[in-house]
Amino acid sequence: MITYSSLLNDDKLSYIRMMTNTKFMLYTSKIAGLGSYVPENIVTNDELSKRMDTNDKWITERTGIKERRHIKDRAEGETPVASMGVKAAKIALERAQIDKNDIDLIVFATLSPDYYFPGSGVIVQDLLDIKTVPALDIRNQCSGFVYGLSVADQFIKTGMYKNVLLIGSENHSGGLDMTTRGRGVSVLFGDGAGAAVLTRSKDPQKGILSTHLHSQGKHALELSLKGPSTNHWVPEIIAENPQEDIPYYPYMNGQFVFKNAIRRFSEVIEEGLSANKLSKEDIDLFIPHQANLRIAEYIQKKFALSDDQVYNNIQKYGNTTAASIPIALTEAWERDKVHEGDHVVLAAFGSGFTWASAVIRW
Numbered sequence: 001m002i003t004y005s006s007l008l009n010d011d012k013l014s015y016i017r018m019m020t021n022t023k024f025m026l027y028t029s030k031i032a033g034l035g036s037y038v039p040e041n042i043v044t045n046d047e048l049s050k051r052m053d054t055n056d057k058w059i060t061e062r063t064g065i066k067e068r069r070h071i072k073d074r075a076e077g078e079t080p081v082a083s084m085g086v087k088a089a090k091i092a093l094e095r096a097q098i099d100k101n102d103i104d105l106i107v108f109a110t111l112s113p114d115y116y117f118p119g120s121g122v123i124v125q126d127l128l129d130i131k132t133v134p135a136l137d138i139r140n141q142c143s144g145f146v147y148g149l150s151v152a153d154q155f156i157k158t159g160m161y162k163n164v165l166l167i168g169s170e171n172h173s174g175g176l177d178m179t180t181r182g183r184g185v186s187v188l189f190g191d192g193a194g195a196a197v198l199t200r201s202k203d204p205q206k207g208i209l210s211t212h213l214h215s216q217g218k219h220a221l222e223l224s225l226k227g228p229s230t231n232h233w234v235p236e237i238i239a240e241n242p243q244e245d246i247p248y249y250p251y252m253n254g255q256f257v258f259k260n261a262i263r264r265f266s267e268v269i270e271e272g273l274s275a276n277k278l279s280k281e282d283i284d285l286f287i288p289h290q291a292n293l294r295i296a297e298y299i300q301k302k303f304a305l306s307d308d309q310v311y312n313n314i315q316k317y318g319n320t321t322a323a324s325i326p327i328a329l330t331e332a333w334e335r336d337k338v339h340e341g342d343h344v345v346l347a348a349f350g351s352g353f354t355w356a357s358a359v360i361r362w
Contacts, residue, residue: 029156029164030207031360032199033096036330037087038192038317041072043173048187053180059187064293068190068318070173079114082123084193085169088326089128093165096197100128103197104161106135107152109144109168109322111351112175113137124167141223142289142350143213144168144322145194146358149346150211152198162200168322169193175225177249185250188292190318194326206341209359210275212268216353219260222253223351261291264355265299269347272359282343283309285332289348290314290324299347311337321350338362 044067045056059065071080085108093100108121121135140147145168152164172189176182201207227248265288273279280303288296293314300310311332320327325346332338342362349355 027157027159027200027202028204028207029153029198030201030203031196031362032098032163033092033094033197034195034326034330034333035088035091035093035095036192036194036323036327037084037091038069038190038320038327039071039084041070042067043070043190045187048178048183051178052183052186054183054187062292062294063188063318064297064312064314065187065318066315068316069192071171071191074174079120079123079127080191081110081112081114081169081171081193082108082120082127084171084191085120085124085167085195086127088169088193088195088330089124089165089167089197092195092197092330096199098163098197098199100130103130103163103165104133105152105155105164106130106133107138107148107164107166108135109138109140109148109166110170111139111141111144111321112171114171120169121167124165138322140322140350140354140356141352142291142319142321142324143348143352143354143356144350145325146211146346146348146356147213147354148322149196149198149208149358150213150356153208153211156198156200164198165195166198166326167193167195168320168324168326170321170323172319172321175249182249184254185252188319190320192317192320192323192327194323194328194330196326196329206361209361210272211356211358212271212275213356214264214268214354219256219353220351221251223251223257223353225250258292258295260353261295261349261355262298264349264353265295265347266302268349268355268357269299269303269345272345272347272357276359278343278359280304283345284339284342285337285344286310287325287328287332287344287346288312289350290317290328291319291349308337324348 119137
C-alpha cells in the first residue's frame, strides 16, 4: 500500500493531486507556533554536590550539564506536568495566532504524568478550557515528542484534524534518588515543558516532510523504572526490598544506553535524509534529544556539522525527556536560528528502546 510518508518529496505533489480526485484531500502539516516553560528554581552541579558525592567537574565531563530546573514548593493538589504544559501551550497558541477553541486534538507526551490515570492531556484540555476535543497521551519517553509529532502529522495529512496542540512535559525531580546511590541518573534530569501547534498547509514542499519511528523492546529494562506499577505496587516494594535496593527509582545501564544511542541516532537521521533525497550538507539545523552532550557531539562530528548547525541546551536544563526537543526547538526559533526554507532535523533515542527522527522544511 502506498502511503504519503513513504513517498519521496518529488512524488508528494503528484500524490496529493491524485488524491483530490478521490473522496478525501491529503494535506501537509506545519508547525505554526512554539512555546516552552521551565521552573524558575535553578539547581547547579555545586548544589548537588552538597546532597551527594559528586562535583561540577565529574558531572560536566560525563554529561555536559552545568545546571537544571527543578519544581519547588508544589502546592497541594497541583498538577505540575499538565500545568507546565499549559504555560508552554499558551505561548505556542499566541505565536501561532490560533484560538484555543480551534484546536481539534491534544497530544501529550510524558513519562511522568500527574496521575497513573487519567492522562495529562485531558487535564490540559480542562486547564485551557478548550471545548470537547480528543486528548491523546504518548508514552515513548525521550522519543515522545517526535512520536507525538508523527501522530499529529498523520491526523492532519489525512484531513481528519486541522489544528493539533502537541506538548512534551516532564516532572523528574519528584522521583529521583538524590543521594550518592542514585547520582548516575539523578544528575541528568530536569523539569520543563515545550509545546508546538501544528496546522494544515497546502504546500507539500514545506512543513513536516517525514517522520521515522522505531523500537526494540528486548532492551526495555536497560533504562527503566520497574515500580511502583500494576506489576509491582508500593507495599510489595517496601516489604520485599532492603533500603539499599529501591526499584521505584529510575535505573539506567549507562554505557549500554550510550552505545545504542549513538548507533540509533545515526541510523534514524540517515533514514530521514534518504527518504527526502537529502544529504547531510542539506541540514540547516539539527536538534537532538538532550540526553547527554557527549552523544550530541559524537553525532555532530560524524555528520560533519558545524556548531551553527546544531542546537544544544542540555547545559542549562539537563535531560527533560519528552520536553527536551520542543524546548530546544523553541529556543532555537527565538534566537533566529530557524529560517523559512531551512531543513530542520529532529532525532531522539530513549527508554524502550525507542528512537525516532523528523525532517522538516520550515
